[in-house]
Amino acid sequence: MLLPPLVRKTSRDDRRAVIGWTAGVAAFTTIYTGFYSQFQGAAELKQNALPQGMLDFLGIADMLSPAGYLQATVFSLIGPLLVLMCAVTLSARTIARPEEDGGMELLLANPLSRKAFATQRLTAAAVAVTVVAAMPWILLSILVPAIAMDVPLSNVAAACVGLIALAWCFTGIAFLVGAVSGKRGNVLAITGVLAVATYMANALSNMSEGLGWLKWLSPFYYFIGTDPLHTGWHPGHLLLLAGIGVATAIAGIILFDRRDVGV
Amino acid sequence: MLYGMTSDIAVLAEDLTKFYGAQRGIENLNLDVKVGEVMGFLGPNGAGKTTTIRLLLDFLRPTRGHARILGLDPRRDKAVLHRQIGYLPGELAFPGRETAKDLLRFFGDARGGVAWSTVTSLAERLDLDLSRRVRAMSKGNKQKVGLVQAFMHQPALLILDEPTSGLDPLMQQEFLAMVRDARDNGQTVFMSSHVLAEVQSTADRVAIVRNGQLAAVEKVESLGRRAVRSVEIHFGDPVSRAEFTGLPGVSNVEVAGPVLRCTVDGRLDPLIKAAALHEVIDLLSAEPDLEETFLSYYYHSEGATDATAAAGA
Structure with missing residues (x-):
């Protein structure tokens, strides 16, 4: 007996989605990173073309250095966006979706306590999210040396682990919303708005000194605000992100145990 | 187990x-x-x-x-x-x-x-x-x-x-x-x-x-003893309502030309015997739905409830 049957079942049901997201994130990472050698001339043009305010907003310090290029392409917007969309949709599948489409009754009739049920559903989803969020790490570990980008692999690892921690943070939040409300729309809307709002908070804090304090409210600051590709590991920040994920997940499990299901 | x-x-x-x-x-x-x-x-x-x-x-x-x-x-x-x-x-x-x-x-x-x-x-x-x-x-x-x-x-x-x-x-x-x-x-x-x-x-x-x-x-x-059913009989010729009212267990008798509709509580025999005096073309008998009969038994008459209790005892 390897894994509990419900964990295996949940993973099986998520398999197609996970393959899709993994392929998408992998393709995105590979294509953008792979363009680096052709891009070097164009980067200068692009950096000059974009106003400084826009660069600050996107969190792009410079596009010319290898670290700056990776930051601007993989880590600034689309990378986290893809990973978070995956995290939110997979989290919505743990409880909210089956509760809405009726599949919940037969799942919940499994001989498991409510807490064990929620934990097993979340475990399967969190593993899937982690696999998707780890794709950039796996690929960059290969690509960065292969195309001779001058970024220490330890710094790449720090940024990539940050992406995983960011994904955990929002997986926990999305799970909590679904566990409490049982509504898929709530999961997508509340987590989506929170992600956009905190992204904006971090972006605005880059643009204006007066708004600098906003960054402390944003998971995106703890993920990328310290520029890990240049500065390396910031374990406190990563632990904080993971901690938010774990705390919201535990809250979700406790609250799911206390409510009516499927009404 | x-x-x-x-x-x-x-x-x-x-x-x-x-x-x-x-x-x-x-x-x-x-x-x-x-x-x-x-x-x-x-x-x-x-x-x-x-x-x-x-x-x-x-x-x-x-x-x-x-x-x-x-x-x-x-x-x-x-x-x-x-x-x-x-x-x-x-x-x-x-x-x-x-x-x-x-x-x-x-x-x-x-x-x-x-x-x-x-x-x-x-x-x-x-x-x-x-x-x-x-x-x-x-x-x-x-x-x-x-x-x-x-x-x-x-x-x-x-x-x-x-x-x-x-x-x-x-x-x-x-x-x-x-x-x-x-x-x-x-x-x-x-x-x-x-x-x-x-x-x-x-x-x-x-x-x-x-x-x-x-x-x-x-x-x-x-x-089972109180199995009420609705019965519909199609005769060859028009029949009169009076022939069927007052039969034991038969109620709600309605006659429209050659078609008789009624509900029967218990044995069907009295109704069948009465119907056999005419040419019968078709006979339909249906279990009434619960809402219609069984529950109305409990909710619409106090006396019936007492009778049930007595019958159940």
């Missing part, structure tokens, strides 16, 4: 009440189902049957009162308890896109392992193809998958919400045979329905709910 049992009561509800905000789901339900008994749980749609079942399974938490299942607490002992319960939801939806075989394997593993031969023999009995994807199945076939998963681990207690919905008449008979086998096995069956005839042939007792309240609990034999 019946570990965790402290008495011969399989399902006990005491003052069980569930409100959704101000709306009543079920109120003050007091009910016991004995071990080895088949109990029909009857009532029109929206009466509170599914709410009650979900309370028993701990999907819902009662506003008041409590339930004990196989001597255990539905919430605290859910993990142990659900291994001994076979549950068929009223609105059946299956998680995932697997074949019936893979889905049933999962249910079997989750319940601590089920002999695969049990699954295949149930599938054969219901004429179900296990190699097909459940999502793509017809309503009737999905219902069969639901029945197989409810029966496959030979649970001490079967809780079945509208089990025959979507099944064709032949399969309904097969299902009723499965219920009788389960009872012979010592299993307890609690099944809801909105059709009296369906539970009449298998249940030992029926509990009847309406508008969120328990209306009556009766032995099925005492129901």
